[in-house]
Amino acid sequence: MNRQQRRALVAGLLFIALGVVFLLEALEVFEIRPTTLWPLLLVALGLGVLAGTGTDDQDNNPAP
Amino acid sequence: MSNELFNPIEPKPTLPVGQIVTGAVLIVVGVGWLLSALDVATIPWRALLAGVLIVVGIALATAASQGATTGGLFSTGIILVVILAVLSTVTAAFSIPLRGGVGDRDYNPTIATLETEYHLIAGQLDLSLDEVDFPEGETRIEAGVTFGKLVIDGIPDDVSVRIEASTTAGQINLFGSSQDGISLEETTVDPDFGQANKRLVVDLVVGFGQIEVRR
DSSP states (O other): OOHHHHHHHHHHHHHHHHHHHHHHHHTTSSOOOHHHHHHHHHHHHHHHHHHTOSOOHHHHSOOO | OOGGGGOOOOOOOOOOHHHHHHHHHHHHHHHHHHHHHTTSOOOOHHHHHHHHHHHHHHHHHHHHHHTOOOTTHHHHHHHHHHHHHHHHHHHHHHTOOOOSEESOEEEOOOTTTOOSEEEEEEEEEEEEOTTOOOOSEEEEEEEEEEEEEEEEEOOOTTOEEEEEEEEEEEEEEETTEEEEEEEEEEEEEOTTTTTOSEEEEEEEEEEEEEEEEOO
16 A cells, blocks of 8 residues: 555545544534644644655565 | 567556545535525534545545545545534534524414424524414523524514523614624513513524514
């Protein structure tokens, strides 16, 4: 999996997690305060950025 | 010489998952918006958008794991996250109910069709009570508009009222007494409210806009 695919995969998983959080909040299962929400989004953004770092597996391990 | 050596390697066909999901999402939101505008159904927008974000996330992760093109999925997901975060912040920070549709609504109920709650996200909500034959005892009505104007009129003379109105920013006009400003809360109670046979309690909330109540 190359870097772009890995980044898209992590972004997809983060979207799913955030979607579940927003859905439960919209259905009033629990309440999110802005002071909790925005730091949470920063953490998610940081995870997305970290997922984009590193090297491509294919580039470093070319097939023989 | 074998021809097999010169056969070009055909690229693996990939489904444009991003474009398909983006198109489907636009259609679902458009249909929801249309149904809400035509007053056919009330769409829980925040829950719908959150559901769309989950679908976009699943499609993006699936496309990435299969090496398919993701199209505009990433941009769509980012836009949805920003919209949902802003809506959540506005709701929590200002205690504004984000319910109902978009557009102007004009309700003229009878006692049989009178609802306990009326909500609108953006637009003008008019609730005329002149055809309601209120029963003895207490009747409660709650109405909210996030952005726009909320008008209650036609309150029958034989009904004693207690009106509680609040707005984050805008104007409150209760029976001709008007106030403008930020974080307004106004309450008016008929003098005979406690002894009246027919009592109406109205709780009105507008996020940004105007509240007007008249007989």
